[in-house]
Amino acid sequence: xxxxxxxxxxxxxxxxxxxxxxxxxxxxxxxxxxxxxxxxxxxxxxxxxxxxxxxxxxxxxxxxxxxxxxxxxxxxxxxxxxxxxxxxxxxxxxxxxxxxxxxxxxxxxxxxxxxxxxxxxxxxxxxxxxxxxxxxxxxxxxxxxxxxxxxxxxxxxxxxxxxxxx
Amino acid sequence: xxxxxxxxxxxxxxxxxxxxxxxxxxxxxxxxxxxxxxxxxxxxxxxxxxxxxxxxxxxxxxxxxxxxxxxxxxxxxxxxxxxxxxxxxxxxxxxxxxxxxxxxxxxxxxxxxxxxxxxxxxxxxxxxxxxxxxxxxxxxxxxxxxxxxxxxxxxxxxxxxxxxxx
DNA sequence: TTTACTGCAAATATTTTGCAATATC
DNA sequence: GATATTGCAAAATATTTGCAGTAAA
Numbered sequence: 001x002x003x004x005x006x007x008x009x010x011x012x013x014x015x016x017x018x019x020x021x022x023x024x025x026x027x028x029x030x031x032x033x034x035x036x037x038x039x040x041x042x043x044x045x046x047x048x049x050x051x052x053x054x055x056x057x058x059x060x061x062x063x064x065x066x067x068x069x070x071x072x073x074x075x076x077x078x079x080x081x082x083x084x085x086x087x088x089x090x091x092x093x094x095x096x097x098x099x100x101x102x103x104x105x106x107x108x109x110x111x112x113x114x115x116x117x118x119x120x121x122x123x124x125x126x127x128x129x130x131x132x133x134x135x136x137x138x139x140x141x142x143x144x145x146x147x148x149x150x151x152x153x154x155x156x157x158x159x160x161x162x163x164x165x166x
Numbered sequence: 167x168x169x170x171x172x173x174x175x176x177x178x179x180x181x182x183x184x185x186x187x188x189x190x191x192x193x194x195x196x197x198x199x200x201x202x203x204x205x206x207x208x209x210x211x212x213x214x215x216x217x218x219x220x221x222x223x224x225x226x227x228x229x230x231x232x233x234x235x236x237x238x239x240x241x242x243x244x245x246x247x248x249x250x251x252x253x254x255x256x257x258x259x260x261x262x263x264x265x266x267x268x269x270x271x272x273x274x275x276x277x278x279x280x281x282x283x284x285x286x287x288x289x290x291x292x293x294x295x296x297x298x299x300x301x302x303x304x305x306x307x308x309x310x311x312x313x314x315x316x317x318x319x320x321x322x323x324x325x326x327x328x329x330x331x332x
Numbered sequence: 333t334t335t336a337c338t339g340c341a342a343a344t345a346t347t348t349t350g351c352a353a354t355a356t357c
Numbered sequence: 358g359a360t361a362t363t364g365c366a367a368a369a370t371a372t373t374t375g376c377a378g379t380a381a382a
Contacts, residue, residue, distance in 0.1 A: 029336060029381050050371085065339040070372065086252040089346070090371065104298050115295060123289075129281060131312040132270050139305045146297040195356050195361060216346085231364040236347065255371070256346070338379070348369070355362075 009097040012042045015081055022079035033064050037072045041082065046112050047094040085138065100125075103140040108148035175263040178208045181247055188245035199230050203238040207248065212278050213260040251304070262302075266290075269306040274314035 010018075019038055023030050040056045041048065048056075053069055073093055076082045082093045087110070100121055101114035124137060144152070176184075185204055189196055206222045207214065214222075219235055239259055242248045248259045253276070266287050267280035290303060310318070 027336085031337065031381070033338070066371095067340075067373085068338055071337080086255050089252050089255045089257060091255060102295075104295055106298075107301065113298070117293075120289070123286070127283075129268075129270055129307065129309075132272075132279070132307075132309055133312075133315060134307050134309040135273065136309075137305065137307040139303070141295065141298075141300055141303040143295075143298055143300040143302075146299075149299060193361085197356070197362065199363070232346095233348085233365075234363055237362080334382090336379105336381075338377105340377095341375095343374070344372080346370085346372100349367085351365095351367105353363085353365105356360090357358100 009095055015042060015095075019076065019079050019081050022081075028075070033068050034072050034075070036060075036062050037064065037069060038076065038081075041073070041076065041093065042095075046114065047092045049090055049092055083136075099136050099138060103138065104145070105140050105142050106145040106148055107142050108144050108152065111145065113145070175261055181208060181261075185242065185245050185247050188247075194241070199234050200238050200241070202226075202228050203230065203235060204242065204247070207239070207242065207259065208261075212280070213258045215256055215258055249302075265302050265304060269304065270311070271306050271308050272311040272314055273308050274310055274318065277311065279311070 016035075016038060019034075020030060022028075023034075036057065037053065040053060040060070040062075043056065044052065050066065050069055050073065053073070054064075054066065057064055057069075073082065073084075073091075077084045077093070080096055083096045083099055085092055085094075087105075098114060102117055102120065104113040104115055105111075120139075124139075128134070182204060186196060188194075189200075202223065203219065206219060206226070206228075209222065210218065216232065216235055216239065219239070220230075220232065223230055223235075239248065239250070239257075243250045243259070246262055249262045249265055251258055251260075253271075264280060268283055268286065270279040270281055271277075272279075286305070290305075294300070
């Protein structure tokens with residue numbers, strides 16, 4: 001049982017195959033834009049926004065219009081490859097095979113760390129709710145990461161010494 | 167244990183007092199707009215949007231500008247009375263004392279049901295994460311409520327019979 | 333050759349901001 | 358009376374849409 005992979009994510013190649021299949025099955029086309037966008041999206045280890053994608057693509061000198069990026073990420077969501085959610089009224093995306101991880105979101109820098117908790121997952125996977133059919137769940141813990149805690153403490157110290165100067 | 171109130175939240179009067187204290191402590195003023203907005207916000211048993219508030223207030227013939235409503239709900243969040251989150255890139259608000267409930271969100275109608283799970287709460291209250299200081303958490307289960315499941319089934323049946331007619 | 337896709341620009345929706353008039357403390 | 362708050366309108370931000378030209382199948 002040790003280290004039995006519960007939700008380690010699919011290899012990228014499988015994700016790409018799955019998306020190709022989705023396109024074919026739905027009479028949609030495989031275009032260089034779509035391939036590049038998926039490839040770049042998979043390079044994010046965590047979540048990303050449309051803006052992040054624009055930047056990542058432009059760093060590779062691959063210029064794609066925003067309309068196409070929006071179109072494509074929504075297609076990826078439809079295909080079940082990524083999951084869309086909303087943070088501060090902006091769409092974020094993350095691999096659909098990441099969802100059963102606990103998300104630690106830092107309220108200060110916005111970064112998300114994924115944590116696996118097999119006890120919790122086992123419990124939740126077995127859990128049923130009355131009059132409700134579960135499709136997936138998202139567990140996000142909000143707080144402050146140590147990096148930011150340190151910065152906040154330093155800033156506070158500075159503010160106090162500034163006061164003394166006055 | 168039976169029928170123990172679903173949400174053991176604070177009484178509204180206490181919430182109002184807390185907000186008043188927050189205003190006083192921060193050199194802010196108590197205005198009729200702020201009082202009415204808080205009162206209306208507390209009448210939502212679950213989450214609500216700014217648009218919901220506009221409607222609720224206008225039903226009471228209390229016309230407040232959107233700018234003031236935005237200003238006030240953000241103040242309520244700052245005061246720790248409500249929590250703000252984002253669904254489909256729109257701000258939603260809910261009482262901060264609701265957060266430790268499991269949220270069952272119907273992907274079809276968007277309604278949220280709160281469920282208490284003492285096992286889960288006890289586990290999470292004790293849970294610590296490395297290099298991270300928790301402030302609160304949100305556990306949302308996405309799926310389809312029975313009401314919507316029924317509607318979807320009916321719609322499907324209709325589609326099939328429509329096809330036969332063709 | 334058909335028609336799905338791309339990219340641009342315009343449209344939409346939500347939230348934020350600047351500022352004059354007003355009301356609270 | 359000083360200044361925080363309100364409301365309006367304009368600005369900012371993210372996303373969606375319409376459409377002409379382009380390219381995948």
